[in-house]
Amino acid sequence: PIEIDLTRFQNLDIKAHDDGVWVVTLNRPAKRNALDIDTIDELVDFFSVAPRAGVRAVVLAGAGDHFCAGLDLIEHHDADRSPADFMHVCLRWHEAFNKMEYGGVPIIAALQGAVVGGGLELASSAHIRVMDQTAYFALPEGQRGLFTGGGATIRVTDLVGKARMVDMMLTGRVYQGQDAVDLGLAQYMVDGSSLDAALDLARKAAQNLPLSNFAICSAVSHLQNMSAMDAAYAEAVVAGVVNTQPDARARLAAFADKSAARVRPGGQDVSGR
Numbered sequence: 001p002i003e004i005d006l007t008r009f010q011n012l013d014i015k016a017h018d019d020g021v022w023v024v025t026l027n028r029p030a031k032r033n034a035l036d037i038d039t040i041d042e043l044v045d046f047f048s049v050a051p052r053a054g055v056r057a058v059v060l061a062g063a064g065d066h067f068c069a070g071l072d073l074i075e076h077h078d079a080d081r082s083p084a085d086f087m088h089v090c091l092r093w094h095e096a097f098n099k100m101e102y103g104g105v106p107i108i109a110a111l112q113g114a115v116v117g118g119g120l121e122l123a124s125s126a127h128i129r130v131m132d133q134t135a136y137f138a139l140p141e142g143q144r145g146l147f148t149g150g151g152a153t154i155r156v157t158d159l160v161g162k163a164r165m166v167d168m169m170l171t172g173r174v175y176q177g178q179d180a181v182d183l184g185l186a187q188y189m190v191d192g193s194s195l196d197a198a199l200d201l202a203r204k205a206a207q208n209l210p211l212s213n214f215a216i217c218s219a220v221s222h223l224q225n226m227s228a229m230d231a232a233y234a235e236a237v238v239a240g241v242v243n244t245q246p247d248a249r250a251r252l253a254a255f256a257d258k259s260a261a262r263v264r265p266g267g268q269d270v271s272g273r
């Protein structure tokens, strides 16, 4: 595996755990982790190398009381960008978020406080979202004279459906608590720390074979973009590669000799027990 040069990162705090789980923390709490260009560049850099650096799973977190306040509105105001300038900003966001969604490394977002605008676009690029009791979700772009540019029209619409998406954009509606889980904005809500719960889920995912996780965290998204016929074909090809991987033989043998755990209901809480 290639090495990740941690000295390059300023706005992201990045820590590797010895079980292959990495914690990537947006680290500008005084700015509510607003996404400036440098932060997006760092996300591109990290998620460009993570799939080839032995990273088995990532927890994506935000320092302080809020996960992320979205686009850095002050930077955007000061830069007074041209349409072409901002198009290129958005393309850079897409580069980062596509590397996340399609990169093949499981990403678990640990959410608290504001998950708004571009912060929701970032969170929706993760594969699992875990919220604590303080987390809330909104798209305030409309109120600010803006429009989403970081993939919300695709990813948030996928989560909540078109009608709810348009309502969120038009009215700035805020979702929180169980409503947010019921809508699919987050898959888990916890009483305590979303970071601890996300770490548990990441450790659990990291126990899967990397090639299985690669398929789950890239093929599902790619297949969704295809016609049903093409998706079925491509799924068969992916399964051909994954389901015959030599590393899977020991797991299959453990099932056959009855030493492997059986699938049971009620055995899966957020702590993975």
Ligand code: 1HE
Pocket (backbone or CB within 6 Å): 030, 031, 032, 034, 035, 066, 068, 069, 070, 071, 072, 073, 074, 075, 090, 093, 114, 116, 117, 118, 119, 140, 141, 144, 146, 147, 148, 149, 150
């Ligand atoms: C920021 C930003 C930001 C805070 N860009 N600097 N996003 C929004 O419209 C959300 C804007 N932010 C907020 O509504 C609030 O800041 C929060 C609800 C997130 C937090 O509230 P609070 O009371 O804890 O903090 P605050 O006093 O509002 O802000 C603290 C500091 O963070 C302050 O800086 P300071 O230097 O004056 O101390 C704020 O300016 C700064 N800050 N949020 C820049 N977003 C690719 S298109 C994507 C489109 C979008 O994402 S639109 C953005 C939507």
